[in-house]
Amino acid sequence: MTSILFYLTSITYKIENNTPIIYLFGKTKEGKRLIVKDPTFQPYFYVLIKNEAILEKIKNLAIEEGKVLKIEKIQKNYLEKEITAHKIIVNLPSSIIKFKDELKKWDEIERVLEYDVLFTRRYLIDKKITPMTLLKVEQNTIEKAKVTTITAKTVEEDNEELIPNPKIIALDIETYNPDGKQINPEKNPIIMLALKGENYEKVLTWKKINGKNIEILNSEADLLQRFKEIIETEKPDILTGYYSDGFDLPYIKSRANKYRIKLDLGWDESELNIKGKTEKIAEINGIIHLDVLKFVRRIMRTSLKTDTYTLDNVAQEILGEHKHEVPLDLLAQTWDVEDETQLKMFADYNLHDANLCYQLCKKLLPNMLELVKIISLPLFDVQRMSFSQLVEWYTIKQAQLFNELIPNRPGYYTQQERNKKRLHGAFVYEPTPGLYQNLVVFDYRSLYPSIIASHNISIGTVNCETCEKKEKVPTEYAELNICKDKQGFLSTIIKNLIEKRARIKIAIKKKPTQLLKARSEALKLLSNSFYGYLAFPMARWYCFEGAEATTAWARFYVKNVIEKAKETGFKVLYADTDSCFILLEKKTKKDAINFCKEINKNLSEQMELELQGYYHTGLFVGVKGSKTGAKKKYALLDENNKIIVKGFETVRRNWSFIAKEVQKEVLNIILKEKNKNKAFAYVKDVVEKLKKNKIDINKLIISTQLQKPIDEYENVGPHVAAAKLLEKKGKPALPGMLLKFIICKGEGKIRDKVKLPEDVKNEDYDSEYYIYHQVIPAVETIFNVLGLNIEKQLTERDQTTLGQF
DNA sequence: TGCCCGCGGGG
DNA sequence: GTGTACGCGGGCA
Numbered sequence: 001m002t003s004i005l006f007y008l009t010s011i012t013y014k015i016e017n018n019t020p021i022i023y024l025f026g027k028t029k030e031g032k033r034l035i036v037k038d039p040t041f042q043p044y045f046y047v048l049i050k051n052e053a054i055l056e057k058i059k060n061l062a063i064e065e066g067k068v069l070k071i072e073k074i075q076k077n078y079l080e081k082e083i084t085a086h087k088i089i090v091n092l093p094s095s096i097i098k099f100k101d102e103l104k105k106w107d108e109i110e111r112v113l114e115y116d117v118l119f120t121r122r123y124l125i126d127k128k129i130t131p132m133t134l135l136k137v138e139q140n141t142i143e144k145a146k147v148t149t150i151t152a153k154t155v156e157e158d159n160e161e162l163i164p165n166p167k168i169i170a171l172d173i174e175t176y177n178p179d180g181k182q183i184n185p186e187k188n189p190i191i192m193l194a195l196k197g198e199n200y201e202k203v204l205t206w207k208k209i210n211g212k213n214i215e216i217l218n219s220e221a222d223l224l225q226r227f228k229e230i231i232e233t234e235k236p237d238i239l240t241g242y243y244s245d246g247f248d249l250p251y252i253k254s255r256a257n258k259y260r261i262k263l264d265l266g267w268d269e270s271e272l273n274i275k276g277k278t279e280k281i282a283e284i285n286g287i288i289h290l291d292v293l294k295f296v297r298r299i300m301r302t303s304l305k306t307d308t309y310t311l312d313n314v315a316q317e318i319l320g321e322h323k324h325e326v327p328l329d330l331l332a333q334t335w336d337v338e339d340e341t342q343l344k345m346f347a348d349y350n351l352h353d354a355n356l357c358y359q360l361c362k363k364l365l366p367n368m369l370e371l372v373k374i375i376s377l378p379l380f381d382v383q384r385m386s387f388s389q390l391v392e393w394y395t396i397k398q399a400q401l402f403n404e405l406i407p408n409r410p411g412y413y414t415q416q417e418r419n420k421k422r423l424h425g426a427f428v429y430e431p432t433p434g435l436y437q438n439l440v441v442f443d444y445r446s447l448y449p450s451i452i453a454s455h456n457i458s459i460g461t462v463n464c465e466t467c468e469k470k471e472k473v474p475t476e477y478a479e480l481n482i483c484k485d486k487q488g489f490l491s492t493i494i495k496n497l498i499e500k501r502a503r504i505k506i507a508i509k510k511k512p513t514q515l516l517k518a519r520s521e522a523l524k525l526l527s528n529s530f531y532g533y534l535a536f537p538m539a540r541w542y543c544f545e546g547a548e549a550t551t552a553w554a555r556f557y558v559k560n561v562i563e564k565a566k567e568t569g570f571k572v573l574y575a576d577t578d579s580c581f582i583l584l585e586k587k588t589k590k591d592a593i594n595f596c597k598e599i600n601k602n603l604s605e606q607m608e609l610e611l612q613g614y615y616h617t618g619l620f621v622g623v624k625g626s627k628t629g630a631k632k633k634y635a636l637l638d639e640n641n642k643i644i645v646k647g648f649e650t651v652r653r654n655w656s657f658i659a660k661e662v663q664k665e666v667l668n669i670i671l672k673e674k675n676k677n678k679a680f681a682y683v684k685d686v687v688e689k690l691k692k693n694k695i696d697i698n699k700l701i702i703s704t705q706l707q708k709p710i711d712e713y714e715n716v717g718p719h720v721a722a723a724k725l726l727e728k729k730g731k732p733a734l735p736g737m738l739l740k741f742i743i744c745k746g747e748g749k750i751r752d753k754v755k756l757p758e759d760v761k762n763e764d765y766d767s768e769y770y771i772y773h774q775v776i777p778a779v780e781t782i783f784n785v786l787g788l789n790i791e792k793q794l795t796e797r798d799q800t801t802l803g804q805f
Numbered sequence: 806t807g808c809c810c811g812c813g814g815g816g
Numbered sequence: 817g818t819g820t821a822c823g824c825g826g827g828c829a
Binding site: 012013043045092093094095096097099100114115116117118119120121122275276277278279281298384385386388389538654715716717718749750751773777 | 821
């Protein structure tokens, strides 16, 4: 028997001979691929019982293939209180849900717990194994397959060093797409496929294009075969794409299905698997598939300025590089006429996109890996998690160490109830709407975790009934006390995160490295997410009072900062949950930096105020009402004369082009030229043209996707009406189709006024609709904060009111 | 007002 | 796979 060291990259399990076998995919120190099978791990869950007599009945429980193997009595904590639990060990992971459903019906059972911790995740947590790090395995037997496979006697963590230089390949496809925005993998072929690795770049295609890295195949089927071949020979550890979960890989899969090509890229010869109901996820056993977009949208969101996560915007902000500008809507046509020079341009574009994605993945990987090290779940999973999931899984891992039972996820009803609860929110300092010069934004987010840590906020400490020493929470909304006798579970794990980060920050000061920075970022990210988690309706460790206490103290601290800013001579413009906007007026940027330093001096070391940015101009949109956690709504002009738009979510595809165009132009005029009259005149001009039906109808088309067959709709919205019109013409209206329609003059509801673009003449469209439901809503908040009711102004003929600006 | 429904990203 | 998004806004009932 020999022992082998290997880096674990991904994990799955299979049932063999009615026994679950854990499959660990990884690479040895020598870089050889290896599959380790571990048959020793058994699925289990917990019950809290009222009466020991019931144990015998549980022991004999059997449902279908599922059997109870063993019961262990065990001392645990549940919600920070000591308790006796019973661990029910069973034969099959899939039997656990059935046992849970049965046991919940029994009177003698008080509670069933930990029935929904996925088997592979349970394995990692219990074995204290961290993916992407080095494991030691005692080998039992060996079998020869596509990838060397061994059965392990034991598996354990050896060392926390990360896998060195994982090999990344990025992929991007171009598809034949004659119908504009509409995407149809059933009908339209893949015409180009680009792959980019460290020393590898290639565009596969199947028409004649001359170029260094272009490989011409005979057909789309050959292209797919060649793609498979390249992945097999290049053996990447990581395959990445931009929206490859939702687009590239599902598209490749469905084209391969068409030609009956098996995409058995998995190390165990399993196929590329597209799973997920609401959102697609593409998985290949052994190869880690990363979708950069998902990480960007879920995790980078808060740290990016951009509001739309197109590859172009994201690459521009993170890498400082744009996509190639090409007329993408002409690609299909170009492909048909086989214009070689033009096709070469598209091939370059294709490869460049893959390259951007490759660079993004490489750049973000250290951050993802640090999260993997903290959470101890596979990179594949961590990369796709939202903040709340990261917090939850970190807490689950910690629960094991603190001997805490994991609370159940709330049922639908509980979630609904929690959803109704309104948190007495963060302190909001209302902005005076307007255009401002020289703004500084302070970000005060670390306030929240430090409050939770330093004030010992946790499920077991909020309004604890048994304690003697307690601290009163400064709020008039509720009687809240926090226990001072014992350390809370949640507050302790947050405190540990903060302290860990503090140590790393010291190390960074001594010697800054990319790795340390990524680690610090990951810790910050996680600890900053805890507060939101406490009030998150789906949270297992939901703690509404804890969240209330946190905001109460936050108000206390934030007010203090605002006061200090005023004392220092700054004008405070706006403050909310996590940030504070000030106007420099006669003060300088340096004064702001000094102020920030001054504030930090007087804070406990766990707290930190950051200078988030400096801006020439800001168009400030107030928060409507005063709802908790309302998102910022503003447009800023940064030091590079770039416009940053936040919170103007109007720009969606199901809006007409005219609405999008007007909004963009208005922001441009106001921020760059600072000319409100010009902006108003511009809108007025567009509205006049709309009234006279002089706007090109192509700008009025609204596109909405049909999600299901027409007769499944309970409510007939405009796009459903459009679908019906299409059907009336004898044309199909199938799910997935992008329906284009124009709202025309007529009686009744909007859906009654829907017409298909081909049937619309310029004089037909409903000017009123486009003015009041498209153009005005797109810009009205902008004009509102400038003190102008655009709708009113537009309907009043009197131009003199403009003087009120 | 509450509920249903689509959006994002991708060509 | 012991299964998962999320948060928002428009239109209809």
